[in-house]
Amino acid sequence: MSGRLHISNPVVRRFNNLPQALQYSLIYAAALGLSKGLALVMVPVATHYLTPADYGRLDVLQTLADLLSILIGMGLAETLYRYAGSADNPEERNAAAANIFGMALCLGGFALVLGQLCAGPVSRLLPGDISETDTRLILFSLALCGTILVPLAWLRMQNFAWLYLAGTAGRVALQVAISVLLLTLGFGVTGVLSATLISAIVLAAYLIYKQYQDTGIRFDFTRFRSYSVYGGPLIFVGIAGFVLGSFDRWILADSVGTAKMAEYALAAKFGLITAVLIQPFDLWWHARRFSRLKEADGPQACARFAAIGIIIALFAALFITAAGPLMVRLLTPEAYHGAIDYIPWLAALAAVHNITATLNFGAMTQRSTWRPAAVDCSAAALALTGYLLLIPLYQAWGAIIATSIALVSRCLVTLYISQRILPLPYPLRRLTLLVVISLLLISLTPQQPLSWATLGLYPLIFTAFVTAVISSGLIPLSLLPARLQQRLHTLHRKLSLPGNTGK
Numbered sequence: 001m002s003g004r005l006h007i008s009n010p011v012v013r014r015f016n017n018l019p020q021a022l023q024y025s026l027i028y029a030a031a032l033g034l035s036k037g038l039a040l041v042m043v044p045v046a047t048h049y050l051t052p053a054d055y056g057r058l059d060v061l062q063t064l065a066d067l068l069s070i071l072i073g074m075g076l077a078e079t080l081y082r083y084a085g086s087a088d089n090p091e092e093r094n095a096a097a098a099n100i101f102g103m104a105l106c107l108g109g110f111a112l113v114l115g116q117l118c119a120g121p122v123s124r125l126l127p128g129d130i131s132e133t134d135t136r137l138i139l140f141s142l143a144l145c146g147t148i149l150v151p152l153a154w155l156r157m158q159n160f161a162w163l164y165l166a167g168t169a170g171r172v173a174l175q176v177a178i179s180v181l182l183l184t185l186g187f188g189v190t191g192v193l194s195a196t197l198i199s200a201i202v203l204a205a206y207l208i209y210k211q212y213q214d215t216g217i218r219f220d221f222t223r224f225r226s227y228s229v230y231g232g233p234l235i236f237v238g239i240a241g242f243v244l245g246s247f248d249r250w251i252l253a254d255s256v257g258t259a260k261m262a263e264y265a266l267a268a269k270f271g272l273i274t275a276v277l278i279q280p281f282d283l284w285w286h287a288r289r290f291s292r293l294k295e296a297d298g299p300q301a302c303a304r305f306a307a308i309g310i311i312i313a314l315f316a317a318l319f320i321t322a323a324g325p326l327m328v329r330l331l332t333p334e335a336y337h338g339a340i341d342y343i344p345w346l347a348a349l350a351a352v353h354n355i356t357a358t359l360n361f362g363a364m365t366q367r368s369t370w371r372p373a374a375v376d377c378s379a380a381a382l383a384l385t386g387y388l389l390l391i392p393l394y395q396a397w398g399a400i401i402a403t404s405i406a407l408v409s410r411c412l413v414t415l416y417i418s419q420r421i422l423p424l425p426y427p428l429r430r431l432t433l434l435v436v437i438s439l440l441l442i443s444l445t446p447q448q449p450l451s452w453a454t455l456g457l458y459p460l461i462f463t464a465f466v467t468a469v470i471s472s473g474l475i476p477l478s479l480l481p482a483r484l485q486q487r488l489h490t491l492h493r494k495l496s497l498p499g500n501t502g503k
Contacts, residue, residue, distance in 0.1 A: 027161035028280035034169035041176055043269075044331045046192070049183040052262040052335060056253060058189050059265040060126055061138050063246035068111075069145045075369070076104050077153040079227050082364070085157060085290040097154055098218040101211050103227060104150045106219070108143050115139030127253045137193035144204045151207035154214065156287040163210075164283075167203055175199035226367075233373035240376035244353070244383050244406055248399035251387050256395055264396040266332065267339035270324040271346025277316035278354050281309055289361060302361060303424040307474045309358045310431055314438040317351035318465055320344075321445045322458055329449065344442050345400050349407055351438075356411040359426075362418030371417055379410035430472045437468045 046055060080100050087093035116136060123135035155164045175195045182191025211217070249268065252261040285305050292301055324343035328336065363372045386402025394401070419426075441461050446454040469475060 024159065024161050024284040026280070027165055028283040031161075031165035031168045031280075031283075034165070034172070042179060042192075043266075045180055045183060047266075047332045047336060050188060052260075053257075054189055056257075056262040056265060057130055057134075058192060059249060059262070060130060060253060061134060061189070061193065063242070063249055064122075064126065064135075065138055065142055068115075068139070068142045075230070075233075076100055076107075076227075077149050078364070078369075079230050080150060080153050081157070081287055081290055082230055083227065084154075085287070086294070094215045095218065095220075096223075097211075098215040099220045099223045100227060101150050101154075101215065102217045102219040103224050104147055105208075105217065108145065108147050111145075112140065112143035115143055127250055131190070134189055134193055137190065137197050141193070141197045141200045144200045147204045147208055148200065151211040153287065154211060156283055158214075167207065171199045171203040174202060229368055233369040236373040236377050240373075240380035241353075243380035244376075244403060244410075247384070248387050248391065248403065251391050252396065252399060255391055260395075263336060263338040264342060264399070266328065266336050267324075267342035267346055267396075270320060270327060270339070270343050272350050273324070274313070274316045274320045274347045274350035275354060277319065278309070278313050278351075281312050282354070282357075285309060286357075290365070293361075293365070299422075299424050303426050306358050306361070306424070307427055307431060310355050311434070311469055311474060313351040313354045313358075314434060315465065315469075317347040318438060318442055318445070318461070320347040321442045322461070325447050340447055342396055342400065344445065344447070345404070348439065348442055349400070349403055352407045352411055356407070356414050359411065359415045360418050362420070362422030362424065363414065365422055371421075372414065375410060375413050375417065378413075379406045382406045382409060427472075427474060430474055434468055434472055434474070438465065441465055 046058070050058065080097060083096040083100070084093045087096055116139065119136040119139055120132050122139070123130045123132045126135070152164060152167065155161075155167070175198075178195035178198055179192045182195060185191070187194070246268075249261055249265055252264055289302055289305070292298055292305075295301070321344040324347065325340040328340050328343070332339075360372055363369070363375075383402050383406035386405060387399060390398030390402050392398070418424075441464060444457075445461055446457055448454060
């Protein structure tokens with residue numbers, strides 16, 4: 001179930017001849033494409049059966065899930081990468097994985113009991129008049145978070161990419177099928193949350209069985225202490241990420257109501273497809289970068305793959321800037337079309353968020369993660385201050401301005417600290433120039449309905465981006481198939497800018 005298919009077929013043979021990084025990225029892309037494509041089916045269905053106010057309530061519960069999954073997950077996937085990924089032998093790797101999964105089960109059981117006890121008070125604290133039943137459903141689903149995230153991370157570490165694809169896409173397919181059925185029967189938000197819970201139970205049951213087969217489950221509490229030192233601060237990183245990525249919608253819901261906030265929430269969903277487009281590469285690379293660093297050319301390889309990840313993030317933001325408005329017009333009623341104005345900037349912010357996660361590798365190599373926690377909490381405090389000051393004045397644009405200031409500041413500080421801990425040879429000047437060019441192209445991408453005039457601009461914008469990438473020399477041609485290498489090598493010589501070999 002790794003990235004290689006053993007089937008006699010010309011297409012499969014071509015796939016097997018691709019570089020390993022590209023093979024796994026394509027499989028993870030298929031997993032995300034199927035998952036998000038199926039989830040995208042829910043957009044026209046949900047906006048048809050749910051009023052904007054109900055859609056806003058569902059978004060409030062989903063942002064609650066974002067927050068609590070951070071607390072329940074406790075950075076255990078990252079802890080698995082750190083301790084199992086840097087283990088010196090298979091026995092130690094399996095022991096680390098078994099104990100981290102045991103820790104996940106303990107946290108999940110505790111979260112299940114505590115969540116059901118606290119469901120009533122939590123529902124009353126949430127904005128938007130959320131029912132206690134809906135709160136119980138989302139809290140039950142979240143208790144399964146660790147039992148899903150850790151085994152999925154293990155599959156990625158073991159290169160069981162096809163199994164990862166089957167698990168993630170299968171869960172979403174089941175969730176969407178049940179959601180559509182329950183929405184048509186009139187169950188509203190409760191139906192969507194019930195579908196989420198059922199699909200989570202099915203996937204968790206299989207993954208617990210699979211993990212037990214692979215590594216067993218252990219409860220070595222002396223190890224739990226060292227894992228907590230590493231993963232514990234990541235809770236604060238996650239909470240800061242929640243503030244930077246979702247909490248603005250809670251303030252907006254309280255300030256302008258869930259119906260008006262629904263436009264911004266929908267834009268955020270489309271903007272965050274940027275992160276989905278980036279994830280295939282990240283799912284492969286982030287699970288392997290610790291072991292890659294230990295190899296002979298580790299620092300150079302880590303810098304090279306980080307640059308590739310940044311290019312993918314910038315392209316994803318540009319793509320969503322162009323495609324997002326069209327998708328909103330095709331998939332949603334006119335009452336939601338105000339979301340279009342926000343999509344380009346939310347897509348760009350999603351790219352900045354991902355670039356920060358790519359550049360924080362140096363800080364993540366330490367035995368404790370308090371440095372990234374401190375940086376992220378400072379950025380969250382800056383964003384929260386901006387939300388409280390700017391949202392009452394400028395509503396959604398105030399949220400975007402505050403988030404922009406916080407995310408850019410966090411990215412720069414993270415790069416500085418990580419380079420102090422683990423200096424990697426990033427091509428910073430070329431990357432900075434590419435970021436500036438990408439932001440300019442995003443600002444020039446038309447958002448109005450398609451016409452012959454606007455349609456002609458899209459090829460020009462994407463051609464300009466590809467030209468800038470090739471000219472920069474940031475993607476090594478050796479990573480591509482031989483025939484494509486030859487064509488791009490010729491094109492690269494023609495387009496190469498003076499001095500592009502420097503940093």
